[in-house]
Amino acid sequence: MSNSSDLALRRPRSLRSRIGRLFGQWGVFFRGFLEHPRMVGSIIPSSRFTIDKMLAPVRWNECKLFVEYGPGVGTFCYPVLERMRGDASLLVIDTNPLYVDYLNKTIADSRFTAVLGSAEQVEDIVRAHGHEQADYVLSGLPFSTLPDGVGPAIAAATHRVLRPGGAFLVYQFSARARDYMAKHFTRIDQGFEFWNVLPCKLFWGWKDAD
Numbered sequence: 001m002s003n004s005s006d007l008a009l010r011r012p013r014s015l016r017s018r019i020g021r022l023f024g025q026w027g028v029f030f031r032g033f034l035e036h037p038r039m040v041g042s043i044i045p046s047s048r049f050t051i052d053k054m055l056a057p058v059r060w061n062e063c064k065l066f067v068e069y070g071p072g073v074g075t076f077c078y079p080v081l082e083r084m085r086g087d088a089s090l091l092v093i094d095t096n097p098l099y100v101d102y103l104n105k106t107i108a109d110s111r112f113t114a115v116l117g118s119a120e121q122v123e124d125i126v127r128a129h130g131h132e133q134a135d136y137v138l139s140g141l142p143f144s145t146l147p148d149g150v151g152p153a154i155a156a157a158t159h160r161v162l163r164p165g166g167a168f169l170v171y172q173f174s175a176r177a178r179d180y181m182a183k184h185f186t187r188i189d190q191g192f193e194f195w196n197v198l199p200c201k202l203f204w205g206w207k208d209a210d
Contacts, residue, residue: 047196051079054171057189057204058136060084065131067161068092069119069139069154074103076138081109091129093117119154123161133163139170143177151180159184159207168205181205 071092103114185205
């Protein structure tokens with residue numbers, strides 16, 4: 001039976017563990033930003049307000065495959081997994097092996113897979129993991145700083161991989177992503193989240209049913 005001194009010893013150790021995990025996540029995120037600043041949308045992860053508003057239109061009961069570009073250290077991954085069906089899948093794609101390795105080591109959920117690759121290759125990656133199409137694709141990639149041609153290629157590939165009725169969910173600090181989306185998505189809903197560092201624009205590009 002534990003006495004009060006045992007409990008006193010365990011509590012600080014637990015607190016140190018939580019603090020360690022927090023700073024470990026931030027450390028990985030910051031290191032990834034320093035190594036590839038043009039591929040990380042912000043030095044600060046998205047706020048819970050942005051997460052909730054961005055995911056609000058998703059019909060989780062109809063979602064079998066959710067794809068995310070540039071997941072970083074999993075800011076959106078955990079909320080997505082909490083909302084998803086038990087038989088659904090979350091497939092995230094990142095060009096930074098640091099993030100991919102971190103996510104695969106820290107997210108112990110059989111529905112989750114992190115893949116090293118480019119969002120331009122989303123069709124091949126989705127098929128390689130046993131799926132034909134995605135229901136939703138989420139992106140926080142900084143379209144305004146991506147190399148020439150990459151942004152338009154990602155928008156086109158995303159439209160092709162989505163099922164009819166699916167959507168491309170994008171959060172950005174600029175409207176550049178919307179310009180690329182508009183060439184493929186005829187219906188784009190827009191929003192804005194002030195409570196984020198920095199305040200960001202939100203876009204939902206819907207692929208209309210045939």
